[in-house]
Amino acid sequence: MTATTTASSSRKLTIARAMAEATAQEMRQDPSVFVMGEDVGPMGGVFGNTRGLHEEFGGERVRDTPISETAFIGAAVGAASDGMRPIVELMFVDFFGVCMDAIYNMMAKNTYFSGGTVNVPMVLMTSTGGGYSDGGQHSQCLYGTFAHLPGMKVVVPSNAYDAKGLMTAAIRDDNPVVFMYHKSLQGMGWLGTEKGATVATPEESYTVEIGKAAVVKEGRDLTLVSLGVGVHHCLRAAKALGEEGFDAEVVDLRSLVPLDRETVRASVAKTGRLIVVDEDYHSYGVSGEIIASVAEHDLACLKAAPRRVAYPDIPIPFTPTMEQWALPNADKIVDAFHQMMSQ
Amino acid sequence: MQPNNDQRLWMYRQMVTSRHLEERIETLYMEGKTPAFNMAKGPIPGEMHLSNGQEPCAVGVCAHLSAEDVVVATHRPHHIAVAKGVDLNAMIAEIFGKATGFSGGRGGHMHIFDPTVNFSCSGIVGETLGPAAGAALSRKMQGKPGVAVAFLGEGAANQGAFHEALNLAAVWKLPVVFVIEDNAWGISVAKQAATAVPRNDVRASGYNMPGVHVADNDVEGVFAAAGEAIARARDGQGPTLIEIETSRLAGHFMGDGEDYRPEGEKEGLQQRDPIPRYRQALIEAGLLDEAADTRLVGEAHERVEAAIRFAQESDFLPPEAALETVFV
Amino acid sequence: MSTAITVPEDLWEGDNEGVITAWLVDDGGQVNQGDLVAEVMVDKAQYEIKAPAAGRLTIAKQEDEVVERGTTIASLDD
Numbered sequence: 001m002t003a004t005t006t007a008s009s010s011r012k013l014t015i016a017r018a019m020a021e022a023t024a025q026e027m028r029q030d031p032s033v034f035v036m037g038e039d040v041g042p043m044g045g046v047f048g049n050t051r052g053l054h055e056e057f058g059g060e061r062v063r064d065t066p067i068s069e070t071a072f073i074g075a076a077v078g079a080a081s082d083g084m085r086p087i088v089e090l091m092f093v094d095f096f097g098v099c100m101d102a103i104y105n106m107m108a109k110n111t112y113f114s115g116g117t118v119n120v121p122m123v124l125m126t127s128t129g130g131g132y133s134d135g136g137q138h139s140q141c142l143y144g145t146f147a148h149l150p151g152m153k154v155v156v157p158s159n160a161y162d163a164k165g166l167m168t169a170a171i172r173d174d175n176p177v178v179f180m181y182h183k184s185l186q187g188m189g190w191l192g193t194e195k196g197a198t199v200a201t202p203e204e205s206y207t208v209e210i211g212k213a214a215v216v217k218e219g220r221d222l223t224l225v226s227l228g229v230g231v232h233h234c235l236r237a238a239k240a241l242g243e244e245g246f247d248a249e250v251v252d253l254r255s256l257v258p259l260d261r262e263t264v265r266a267s268v269a270k271t272g273r274l275i276v277v278d279e280d281y282h283s284y285g286v287s288g289e290i291i292a293s294v295a296e297h298d299l300a301c302l303k304a305a306p307r308r309v310a311y312p313d314i315p316i317p318f319t320p321t322m323e324q325w326a327l328p329n330a331d332k333i334v335d336a337f338h339q340m341m342s343q
Numbered sequence: 344m345q346p347n348n349d350q351r352l353w354m355y356r357q358m359v360t361s362r363h364l365e366e367r368i369e370t371l372y373m374e375g376k377t378p379a380f381n382m383a384k385g386p387i388p389g390e391m392h393l394s395n396g397q398e399p400c401a402v403g404v405c406a407h408l409s410a411e412d413v414v415v416a417t418h419r420p421h422h423i424a425v426a427k428g429v430d431l432n433a434m435i436a437e438i439f440g441k442a443t444g445f446s447g448g449r450g451g452h453m454h455i456f457d458p459t460v461n462f463s464c465s466g467i468v469g470e471t472l473g474p475a476a477g478a479a480l481s482r483k484m485q486g487k488p489g490v491a492v493a494f495l496g497e498g499a500a501n502q503g504a505f506h507e508a509l510n511l512a513a514v515w516k517l518p519v520v521f522v523i524e525d526n527a528w529g530i531s532v533a534k535q536a537a538t539a540v541p542r543n544d545v546r547a548s549g550y551n552m553p554g555v556h557v558a559d560n561d562v563e564g565v566f567a568a569a570g571e572a573i574a575r576a577r578d579g580q581g582p583t584l585i586e587i588e589t590s591r592l593a594g595h596f597m598g599d600g601e602d603y604r605p606e607g608e609k610e611g612l613q614q615r616d617p618i619p620r621y622r623q624a625l626i627e628a629g630l631l632d633e634a635a636d637t638r639l640v641g642e643a644h645e646r647v648e649a650a651i652r653f654a655q656e657s658d659f660l661p662p663e664a665a666l667e668t669v670f671v
Numbered sequence: 672m673s674t675a676i677t678v679p680e681d682l683w684e685g686d687n688e689g690v691i692t693a694w695l696v697d698d699g700g701q702v703n704q705g706d707l708v709a710e711v712m713v714d715k716a717q718y719e720i721k722a723p724a725a726g727r728l729t730i731a732k733q734e735d736e737v738v739e740r741g742t743t744i745a746s747l748d749d
């Protein structure tokens with residue numbers, strides 16, 4: 001079953017639980033699926049997304065690794081091309097530096113290098129995002145960095161329903177998929193969880209199609225495009241703008257690769273105004289890509305110059321006064337709209 | 344190589360200072376975080392990796408170093424920073440994210456940089472060895488005095504960077520010492536579950552350098568091993584790898600439930616707390632009595648308290664300062 | 672019949688208070704015995720609260736509220 005709208009069920013899950021549930025369901029029906037990463041075993045993952053798996057499937061299929069990302073992510077590439085479907089975790093996306101070769105020179109390219117004869121059906125799950133003063137090596141998003149590199153799909157859920165469906169789709173996909181989950185959406189209370197991410201989630205297995213954005217709120221006057229936690233900022237901003245009499249549409253990208261440009265273009269064609277919200281760095285990233293996708297397609301549909309609310313091009317500061325100042329939020333989105341309208 | 348009496352008391356004083364700092368941070372960190380443990384809250388937000396129990400590694404090594412020598416520490420840096428002589432005021436202010444901190448609060452507890460004593464650290468596991476090797480190379484190329492020391496956890500010895508840096512340092516005979524603090528855990532993963540050898544010092548032989556093991560978190564054992572290694576480095580004889588069996592008396596980070604520890608492990612470690620043990624040794628050696636100990640401990644505590652007051656009374660930089668110092 | 676959902680006395684050790692981080696069923700929702708209904712956090716550890724019986728859920732302690740072991744956090748009515 002492929003579902004694109006949230007089903008009505010009273011059972012809710014956190015994203016952490018949704019990821020674990022999708023993984024468990026796939027592991028039950030497909031013996032080739034297994035999990036590797038730091039602290040993913042009895043501890044259940046630092047961010048809770050492998051909780052219960054070690055208990056159910058044991059250490060053979062849910063493996064705590066040495067702190068050796070190059071080795072175990074490289075190993076996942078090898079196992080994936082040899083009949084397994086590994087799910088590997090890079091604890092924080094910031095740590096990509098120590099193992100990027102395995103990711104983008106092998107995981108992402110082996111299919112192409114082999115003319116499509118060797119596939120790499122693996123999932124690389126990794127946490128993103130800041131807002132809780134973890135400093136500049138533990139708070140980045142790096143969406144643009146990963147999405148920029150051809151050969152791997154990239155998904156970024158904003159809620160548990162999508163997280164479960166995208167995780168299931170990612171595991172079943174015959175291509176490598178990078179599953180980027182934002183820490184503040186995980187439902188771990190100590191990360192100051194965004195409540196809007198914990199939503200009704202069906203128990204039965206389902207997929208959310210990779211490469212399809214969702215219009216999470218319809219509107220006529222403005223298109224807000226975002227991903228992950230930014231979607232929740234946009235929904236709050238849309239509410240505030242609604243009180244001022246403006247009707248904002250909110251598009252949740254959900255996937256960065258493939259990117260659903262059609263949904264974005266259709267929305268902007270309708271509203272004529274575009275603000276992109278991204279917790280990743282301002283330059284060379286998702287926000288620029290979205291604006292370019294609209295502009296190169298139909299400049300005439302734009303009633304105003306598009307804007308972006310993104311992270312400044314600086315390493316992420318530790319101190320909360322600076323970090324909170326630099327992060328996107330609903331007020332900044334509302335301000336950006338006001339500026340757009342006053343021009 | 345044995346410490347003289349001044350060195351003994353110096354090491355004890357640094358351990359007491361560091362421990363008091365950690366105990367105070369522990370309380371301050373929890374302010375605003377109970378009952379709801381929200382990492383973003385309180386005067387010290389973010390992750391917090393305390394070094395309680397690992398003080399012997401820091402003092403036994405740093406007793407042989409002066410300000411000109413280079414130290415690169417890990418995500419668990421406080422004890423090493425104290426022993427290396429970083430400015431306590433600026434360090435604690437940094438941990439509080441204040442303007443008077445080393446970076447004005449941009450770095451935080453995993454990113455303490457005090458260039459006046461050549462101290463730095465990184466939160467990426469395994470990434471301390473390369474920079475230390477590079478500093479050692481620079482000293483050699485410039486003909487400047489001084490050696491470099493990289494600290495790392497036993498978990499980091501499974502990173503590629505560890506093996507690469509050891510080989511590089513040995514091939515180029517660099518004046519560098521690699522010090523593994525083996526606290527038996529990398530977060531929830533036990534050393535024996537993650538490491539193919541029971542002791543990492545044996546890995547030195549793969550890189551043609553001496554490997555030394557120090558058992559039982561022994562302050563003077565560390566002093567002796569580090570003394571020889573640093574003397575070799577200063578003498579142009581190249582790198583050494585040291586592994587120290589130490590203990591992490593706290594969780595991996597603040598808020599860690601530590602369910603992964605076997606029953607009774609923590610209590611056992613607590614009983615082998617290196618600080619009371621060393622105090623006892625100094626008393627038995629006639630270097631310390633109750634009165635002198637009280638005085639020394641009181642002074643160490645007051646140093647920490649003064650630095651905490653300094654940090655608390657300092658202001659934050661204006662938020663826009665976030666945009667500054669990306670480049671010089 | 673009404674059954675209280677209380678935080679089990681043995682859910683965690685020590686006298687720490689916890690906080691409800693998530694209700695996984697909406698107020699008024701129908702649950703089966705054994706269903707996971709809420710998460711409670713103590714330090715960084717998360718604990719599960721399961722329904723002791725089937726019934727319609729009435730939440731008494733909301734998300735972010737402080738609870739102790741033994742606190743009644745909801746009731747189930749059939």
Ligand SMILES: Cc1ncc(C[n+]2csc(CCOP(=O)(O)OP(=O)(O)O)c2C)c(N)n1
Pocket residue numbers: 038067069091095098418419466467468469495496497498499500526528529530595
């Ligand atoms: C490259 C990298 N991988 C993973 C982490 C997450 N992490 C932080 S500390 C830690 C455990 C480190 O263990 P060890 O090296 O033994 O040091 P200890 O924490 O015990 O002092 C891990 C896995 C990281 N910071 N960097």
Ligand SMILES: [Mg+2]
Pocket residue numbers: 496497498524525526527528529530
């Ligand atoms: Mg360790």
